[in-house]
Amino acid sequence: VISGILFGVISLAVLEFVSLSGIKIRAPLLIISHGLLIGAWFTFQQPPLAVVVVLVIVSNGIFYLIAENVREGLDSFIRDISVQVFVVFYLYFPLYYILELVRLGQLREYGAHYFFFLVAVIAVGDSGAYFVGRAVGKRRIYPVASPNKTLEGLVAAVTTGALAGWGATAVFTVDRIPAPVALLTGGLLALVSQVSDPVESLFKRSAGKKDSGSILPGHGGILDRLDSYIFCAPLFYYLIIYFWH
Amino acid sequence: VISGILFGVISLAVLEFVSLSGIKIRAPLLIISHGLLIGAWFTFQQPPLAVVVVLVIVSNGIFYLIAENVREGLDSFIRDISVQVFVVFYLYFPLYYILELVRLGQLREYGAHYFFFLVAVIAVGDSGAYFVGRAVGKRRIYPVASPNKTLEGLVAAVTTGALAGWGATAVFTVDRIPAPVALLTGGLLALVSQVSDPVESLFKRSAGKKDSGSILPGHGGILDRLDSYIFCAPLFYYLIIYFWH
Numbered sequence: 432v433i434s435g436i437l438f439g440v441i442s443l444a445v446l447e448f449v450s451l452s453g454i455k456i457r458a459p460l461l462i463i464s465h466g467l468l469i470g471a472w473f474t475f476q477q478p479p480l481a482v483v484v485v486l487v488i489v490s491n492g493i494f495y496l497i498a499e500n501v502r503e504g505l506d507s508f509i510r511d512i513s514v515q516v517f518v519v520f521y522l523y524f525p526l527y528y529i530l531e532l533v534r535l536g537q538l539r540e541y542g543a544h545y546f547f548f549l550v551a552v553i554a555v556g557d558s559g560a561y562f563v564g565r566a567v568g569k570r571r572i573y574p575v576a577s578p579n580k581t582l583e584g585l586v587a588a589v590t591t592g593a594l595a596g597w598g599a600t601a602v603f604t605v606d607r608i609p610a611p612v613a614l615l616t617g618g619l620l621a622l623v624s625q626v627s628d629p630v631e632s633l634f635k636r637s638a639g640k641k642d643s644g645s646i647l648p649g650h651g652g653i654l655d656r657l658d659s660y661i662f663c664a665p666l667f668y669y670l671i672i673y674f675w676h
Numbered sequence: 677v678i679s680g681i682l683f684g685v686i687s688l689a690v691l692e693f694v695s696l697s698g699i700k701i702r703a704p705l706l707i708i709s710h711g712l713l714i715g716a717w718f719t720f721q722q723p724p725l726a727v728v729v730v731l732v733i734v735s736n737g738i739f740y741l742i743a744e745n746v747r748e749g750l751d752s753f754i755r756d757i758s759v760q761v762f763v764v765f766y767l768y769f770p771l772y773y774i775l776e777l778v779r780l781g782q783l784r785e786y787g788a789h790y791f792f793f794l795v796a797v798i799a800v801g802d803s804g805a806y807f808v809g810r811a812v813g814k815r816r817i818y819p820v821a822s823p824n825k826t827l828e829g830l831v832a833a834v835t836t837g838a839l840a841g842w843g844a845t846a847v848f849t850v851d852r853i854p855a856p857v858a859l860l861t862g863g864l865l866a867l868v869s870q871v872s873d874p875v876e877s878l879f880k881r882s883a884g885k886k887d888s889g890s891i892l893p894g895h896g897g898i899l900d901r902l903d904s905y906i907f908c909a910p911l912f913y914y915l916i917i918y919f920w921h
Binding site for chain 2: 452454480481482485487489492493495500505506509510512513514517520521524573574575629630633634636637665669
């Protein structure tokens with residue numbers, strides 16, 4: 432069930448991503464079916480991930496071999512095939528780690544508490560960066576990708592994220608980890624969140640778009656809600672696996 | 677040792693691919709190190725493949741976040757980052773299945789005989805397609821990608837490939853599979869070889885280049901030697917795993 436919901440939400444994010452970045456996708460059904468394959472691997476461990484990678488490459492190759500026969504010119508071919516592969520590994524793959532987090536939590540009888548921990552840290556860290564950055568932010572870190580992000584905001588994100596991580600271990604039943612580990616995890620995730628988000632912004636800006644909400648007014652902003660999780664969900668999963676005992 | 681040689685050969689193929697397709701690679705070292713990661717996974721099963729995929733995505737994201745800050749304009753960003761990810765999964769990943777084939781052969785005490793089987797089938801099938809296509813070929817299948825490939829050549833490839841597969845089981849000690857299975861495997865691999873090769877040609881033609889040998893005269897043609905293996909090596913590996921008992 433979670434896997435199905437996740438697939439739907441990520442697919443909407445993919446749709447939004449495609450729309451925001453102005454990329455013309457030649458075979459949307461191929462991307463959706465590759466998303467399903469990745470979902471199947473995360474859910475059932477079948478087919479093996481190596482088979483999924485091979486299928487993504489081969490099916491795109493065959494699709495374009497047929498498609499280019501009936502088209503004028505090959506000028507956008509390299510970009511088109513590369514983007515179709517990229518979107519699958521950039522959105523479906525990392526975001527499916529949310530499922531891994533929920534499942535690992537259930538396995539250890541914490542339900543979705545790992546996921547709640549991550550949501551709390553990212554939400555608090557992003558808010559910290561936003562308010563402090565707006566109040567006292569001067570030194571821009573990514574003038575091209577995210578002009579609103581400042582060094583002051585980054586420091587605030589790490590600080591508030593660390594505190595949120597510490598607080599979250601008190602609120603949600605998760606592994607009894609020492610306070611320093613909770614603080615470090617929270618700070619690190621908040622830091623990476625401040626990297627994950629502007630990478631996504633590059634795609635928007637590359638297409639000359641600045642506002643995400645106006646493109647899909649109905650359900651706008653799904654991708655903006657999820658962009659921090661692209662890097663943070665896998666990172667948090669491996670932090671738990673390797674460092675939370 | 678085999679893994680190291682394979683890494684070197686594939687890296688040369690990647691170099692040639694990049695040169696042929698006219699793609700400007702912004703971070704070649706990133707591609708090489710991702711190739712090493714994929715090689716490590718095939719060789720040692722470590723780090724887990726999922727970690728490799730995450731690392732490829734995250735390191736490219738961080739690289740471009742930094743790189744775009746000091747550059748004018750973002751117009752080619754989406755293509756650049758996508759191609760950097762694509763090349764890794766299109767060349768290193770499928771071609772490393774050659775290592776899997778050799779290793780599976782060693783495990784079953786056939787040495788590199790699985791690999792020799794594949795080489796024989798592809799070489800014979802390609803030659804069959806070439807000579808028959810040139811002699812009687814009329815109906816072009818991929819006018820855009822490979823104008824020399826004809827339906828007559830394709831039929832010849834499948835026929836001679838099937839016979840080569842049958843013959844190869846007699847020459848090389850491999851699993852005692854019945855003649856129909858050897859014929860089917862040979863025919864199927866020769867067929868897929870006739871698909872794998874023109875997909876690679878699309879990249880050349882997209883950049884307006886027709887002759888591969890002239891670009892890297894010293895060691896030219898590595899990619900042209902390997903292009904059939906991109907789709908055939910993984911396919912043959914799974915055919916053995918699932919159907920050759």
